[in-house]
Amino acid sequence: MNILIAYTSTEGQTRKIARYAADYLNGQGHSVELVGAKDAHDAELARFDAVLLAGSVHGGKYQKPLIALAKSKAAALAQVRSAFLSVSLTAAGTDADEWAGLTACVDRFAKKTGWTPPTVMHVAGAFRFSEYDFFKSWAMRWIASQKNEQVDPHEDKEFTDWATLKKTLDTWLLGA
């Protein structure tokens, strides 16, 4: 299959996940084009058998370039096998209220863009202290403490479950 993966990433984890997905799908015999969302506007979606848009949650929102892309391509996305890969720290846990908040983020994204993704993949992200400034680091240490999560501000901490991601991608493409 011919697959497009377009992503946004603030601290780099979604970029890493998108690259991993591209490498995995390539290894499965698919032809994959991996692009940053800002560079995907001229992509002709009809050329692809499947399109994956990926972004991460910051303060309950996804990155603006991803919203802009989904909005401008909403009609074309509806014509192709598509999925939304949402990266967050909420996805690393099981708190029902946090999950309800995450679902609301996706709903807002769908409303803003006019694209209701038929498949939503929730993928756990990472604490990336190496990318944070002083204030972000402070805020993320506070969030970690609220979650009873032990973090060392000198070390990044990744929650992404790579094996599950592969299975999720397989399930998405199954039956194509």
Ligand SMILES: Cc1cc2nc3c(=O)[nH]c(=O)nc-3n(C[C@H](O)[C@H](O)[C@H](O)COP(=O)(O)O)c2cc1C
């Ligand atoms: C400033 C900031 C705000 C965040 N807000 C949320 C949030 O509202 N909900 C959530 O589940 N995760 C939140 N996260 C966690 C990110 O989604 C997570 O770190 C993810 O791996 C970031 O992906 P990226 O490196 O591709 O930007 C936040 C992270 C930062 C640094």
